Each structure stands twice: as structure tokens, then as C-alpha cells.
Amino acid sequence: MIKQLANRLWHLATSIPPIKPGNLLPxxxxxxxxxxxxxxxxxxxxxxxxxxxxxxxYTIWRNLPGAALSLQHVERGKPRxxxxxVSIIIAVAGLQLWLGSPLFTQRVVTVFCLLFxxxxxxxxxxxxxxxxxxxxxxxxxxQICAPVSLLRINAIVAAVVIGVNEMLIAFExxxxxxxxxxxxxxxLHAFYWLMVLSILPTASDQQKRA
Numbered sequence: 001m002i003k004q005l006a007n008r009l010w011h012l013a014t015s016i017p018p019i020k021p022g023n024l025l026p027x028x029x030x031x032x033x034x035x036x037x038x039x040x041x042x043x044x045x046x047x048x049x050x051x052x053x054x055x056x057x058y059t060i061w062r063n064l065p066g067a068a069l070s071l072q073h074v075e076r077g078k079p080r081x082x083x084x085x086v087s088i089i090i091a092v093a094g095l096q097l098w099l100g101s102p103l104f105t106q107r108v109v110t111v112f113c114l115l116f117x118x119x120x121x122x123x124x125x126x127x128x129x130x131x132x133x134x135x136x137x138x139x140x141x142x143q144i145c146a147p148v149s150l151l152r153i154n155a156i157v158a159a160v161v162i163g164v165n166e167m168l169i170a171f172e173x174x175x176x177x178x179x180x181x182x183x184x185x186x187x188l189h190a191f192y193w194l195m196v197l198s199i200l201p202t203a204s205d206q207q208k209r210a
Contacts, residue, residue, distance in 0.1 A: 016193040019186065022062060027182040030055040034178050048102045048174045053093050060089055106169050113158045120155035127151060153195045157188055
């Protein structure tokens with residue numbers, strides 16, 4: 001049993017896909033701006049806010065085309081739905097730059113993750129209905145495994161980010177916050193895929209169900 005568990009853990013660890021460079025670029029931009037601005041004599045507060053807002057702007061810009069394309073497949077005119085959230089994001093970014101408060105910028109991360117967490121919880125409450133829409137019962141008679149929901153994993157990741165962010169706000173400096181966030185991205189990537197791979201059925205499980 002121990003050998004089987006060890007083999008399973010080894011298989012999970014070696015099956016984690018490499019993180020995409022685009023997912024690392026926002027935090028790298030944040031760190032590079034922090035270092036560069038501090039080297040130029042800019043204050044910690046201003047360097048922190050500028051770096052974080054730039055990382056946020058890049059993340060949104062990178063994901064907007066995909067979001068608009070997805071909405072186009074749903075219904076004509078749906079991409080206009082992006083106007084309101086994008087306007088809110090621009091307003092929040094402008095507010096961060098105007099206030100120049102690192103605490104406010106750090107809280108933006110918490111608020112965003114909290115909203116995401118609430119959406120995941122709402123999805124969990126209606127999980128079966130959502131899964132039935134993805135793969136209706138009886139529609140695929142050759143189905144060998146049940147649909148997999150990632151709502152709980154997404155909720156756990158959001159809760160972890162909130163917890164780490166709030167701990168860094170309470171007990172650490174801005175320099176530590178900037179240093180920990182890239183490491184957190186790497187750790188969450190590994191944690192997320194370990195969780196996903198652990199709930200997916202193995203080849204032996206599929207053969208037993210077949």
C-alpha cells in the first residue's frame with residue numbers, strides 16, 4: 001500500500017505541466033518595476049503601487065481577447081458585456097495610482113479573490129445542475145467517468161491567496177510581499193495541478209469501470 005501511494009504521488013508530481021511564461025510575466029513585471037523604481041530612488045509606496053497596477057493591467061489586457069472571443073460564441077452582441085467590468089477595472093487602477101496607498105492595492109487582491117471565491121461557492125451550491133448542462137445524464141452512454149468539477153479546487157486556491165495576502169499585510173513589509181508573491185504563483189501552480197490530477201481517474205480506474 002505504501003509503495004502504491006508513493007508511486008501515485010510520484011506520478012502526480014511528474015505529471016504537473018510546466019507553468020506558461022505568460023502566467024509568470026505579470027509578477028516578473030511587478031518585481032522588475034519594483035527593483036528598477038527603487039534603484040532610481042522612487043519611494044517604496046510609489047514603486048509598490050506602480051508595479052502592482054502595471055501587473056494588473058497586463059493580466060487584464062492579456063485575457064481580454066480570449067474573453068471577448070468566448071462571448072462571441074455565446075450570442076451576438078455579448079462582447080459589449082465586457083464594457084462594464086473593464087470600466088470598473090480601469091477606475092480601480094486609476095484610484096490605486098491616485099491614492100498611492102500600498103494597503104489599498106493589497107486589499108484589491110483580497111477583494112478580487114473574495115469575489116471569485118463567492119462565485120465558486122455559488123457554483124458549488126448549484127454544482128449538479130451545472131454538470132448536467134455540461135454532460136447531460138444519459139446523453140453519452142459510453143461515458144467511462146463522471147464529469148469533474150473544479151469549483152472546489154478554485155475556491156481553495158482563492159482562499160489560500162486571501163489568507164497569504166492578509167498574513168503578509170499584517171506581519172510583513174512591502175519588500176517581503178513583493179518577494180513572496182512570485183513564489184506563491186509557482187506554489188499555487190503546483191498545488192492546483194496536484195489537486196486536479198488527484199481527482200482525475202487513473203487508467204486502471206477507467207478499465208475497472210469499462
